[in-house]
Amino acid sequence: MFDKGAEAHRQDQPRLSVVAGAGPDTAEALLHRTALGEDDAFAALYDLMSGRVYGLCLRIVRDPAQAEEVAQEVLVEVWRTATRFDEHRGSAAAWITTIAHRRAVDRVRSAQAAGDRERRAAAESAEPEYDSVAETAAGRLEHRQVRRCLKTLTELQRQAVTLAYYGGHTYRQVASLLDAAVPTVKSRIRDGLIKLRDCLEVSR
Amino acid sequence: MSEDVHTLVGAWALDAVDADERARVERHLDACASCAQEAAELRETVARLADVTVAEPPARLRENVLAQVRRTRQEAPAARPGEAPAPGPVADLRRGPHRSRRSPRLRLALGAAALAVAAAFAGVFATWAVMQQPAGEGERIAAVLEAADAEVSYQEAEGGGRVTVITSEALDQGVVVVADLAAPGPDRSYQVWLVEEAGQVSAGVMDPGDSSATMLVEGLGDTLLVGVTNEPAGGSAEPTLPMVADVALPA
Numbered sequence: 001m002f003d004k005g006a007e008a009h010r011q012d013q014p015r016l017s018v019v020a021g022a023g024p025d026t027a028e029a030l031l032h033r034t035a036l037g038e039d040d041a042f043a044a045l046y047d048l049m050s051g052r053v054y055g056l057c058l059r060i061v062r063d064p065a066q067a068e069e070v071a072q073e074v075l076v077e078v079w080r081t082a083t084r085f086d087e088h089r090g091s092a093a094a095w096i097t098t099i100a101h102r103r104a105v106d107r108v109r110s111a112q113a114a115g116d117r118e119r120r121a122a123a124e125s126a127e128p129e130y131d132s133v134a135e136t137a138a139g140r141l142e143h144r145q146v147r148r149c150l151k152t153l154t155e156l157q158r159q160a161v162t163l164a165y166y167g168g169h170t171y172r173q174v175a176s177l178l179d180a181a182v183p184t185v186k187s188r189i190r191d192g193l194i195k196l197r198d199c200l201e202v203s204r
Numbered sequence: 205m206s207e208d209v210h211t212l213v214g215a216w217a218l219d220a221v222d223a224d225e226r227a228r229v230e231r232h233l234d235a236c237a238s239c240a241q242e243a244a245e246l247r248e249t250v251a252r253l254a255d256v257t258v259a260e261p262p263a264r265l266r267e268n269v270l271a272q273v274r275r276t277r278q279e280a281p282a283a284r285p286g287e288a289p290a291p292g293p294v295a296d297l298r299r300g301p302h303r304s305r306r307s308p309r310l311r312l313a314l315g316a317a318a319l320a321v322a323a324a325f326a327g328v329f330a331t332w333a334v335m336q337q338p339a340g341e342g343e344r345i346a347a348v349l350e351a352a353d354a355e356v357s358y359q360e361a362e363g364g365g366r367v368t369v370i371t372s373e374a375l376d377q378g379v380v381v382v383a384d385l386a387a388p389g390p391d392r393s394y395q396v397w398l399v400e401e402a403g404q405v406s407a408g409v410m411d412p413g414d415s416s417a418t419m420l421v422e423g424l425g426d427t428l429l430v431g432v433t434n435e436p437a438g439g440s441a442e443p444t445l446p447m448v449a450d451v452a453l454p455a
């Protein structure tokens with residue numbers, strides 16, 4: 001009988017909860033275990049977060065080989081500094097994403113400083129097809145929510161925030177790209193982010 | 205001047221400041237509880253912008269990272285008050301006044317992160333593009349994923365890979381993600397079954413030779429398990445046991 005066969009084969013299995021902070025498989029729990037030096041927890045954390053880390057690095061540095069290098073630095077830094085994560089100060093996803101963004105931006109700016117524009121321009125013209133890959137299960141869900149919320153910003157707010165975040169530009173560079181006044185861009189970035197914060201909160 | 209620093213917190217959260225400004229903002233965050241609170245919230249918000257850039261890294265990255273980690277020593281735990289704080293934006297974020305509870309906002313962002321985690325567990329980043337679904341199905345799949353009551357269950361399959369099921373009781377629908385199973389063998393197909401007390405029905409047969417697929421299941425009814433079996437190409441009327449995976453759905 002099929003049901004018995006199924007029963008015999010059945011194992012207790014972990015259920016992944018979508019409730020914040022619950023269960024043994026959250027990024028927070030894995031990061032805490034990583035801080036205790038548990039390799040397997042780190043490997044699981046890698047599986048959860050590497051797509052996020054690599055994808056963000058790729059979007060910012062634009063060159064797959066460099067993105068891979070930066071992502072490796074980031075993920076090793078997560079291991080190295082996991083002892084310093086404090087969940088009272090924010091989520092593990094945000095903590096890791098922050099490290100990734102900072103490292104990727106550092107890479108782009110040092111490349112700019114080194115006058116390495118050629119390679120960057122070449123990489124930029126050959127944009128990889130990661131957008132279609134990013135259209136994934138929950139990825140799509142998040143995607144929609146963020147896009148929907150970005151649409152609630154004014155044009156200037158949205159451009160300023162996205163140029164700064166995905167382009168790795170400073171707010172001064174953003175101002176010159178948009179041909180807008182520097183203090184205006186600075187303010188629009190802040191009130192744009194506050195609006196985004198409120199929108200993401202409301203819709204979840 | 206402090207007015208100026210306050211408005212800089214947004215640009216700081218985006219890493220869109222230069223080194224001097226960063227230092228200035230971070231000094232201020234040490235001293236100003238309301239800015240520290242805002243900074244933490246904006247960092248959390250900004251991290252959500254990375255939701256749309258997820259991409260699967262090359263497989264070798266995993267090996268390289270894990271190998272480097274094996275020979276990398278971890279830092280000592282965070283500095284206590286009075287000790288020099290660690291450099292870097294993340295450490296700085298944590299230096300704000302201690303808050304005993306996470307704010308609702310942070311909690312909400314975490315919920316979203318947990319969903320991203322669910323997707324990562326599904327192992328679908330490479331294999332599933334909703335765009336490739338038949339017309340209309342992508343939208344219906346998205347509706348399940350966006351359902352307020354969506355729950356995620358998964359199981360590692362015999363022989364490797366993973367089967368993830370996202371269900372919405374309200375919609376009476378589920379999404380089954382079969383990812384990276386072992387090759388089924390020549391002229392074999394994986395077949396997905398909905399199992400309930402009374403027996404089972406086929407939910408669909410994967411293309412011969414395929415080891416990854418995503419399908420929408422309508423009418424979950426009293427389904428207890430989603431099972432996957434290895435069958436002759438084109439599928440069978442009855443499942444061939446043992447099952448490769450049997451994912452128990454939420455009760």
Ligand SMILES: [Zn+2]
Nearest residue numbers: 210236238239
């Ligand atoms: Zn302040």
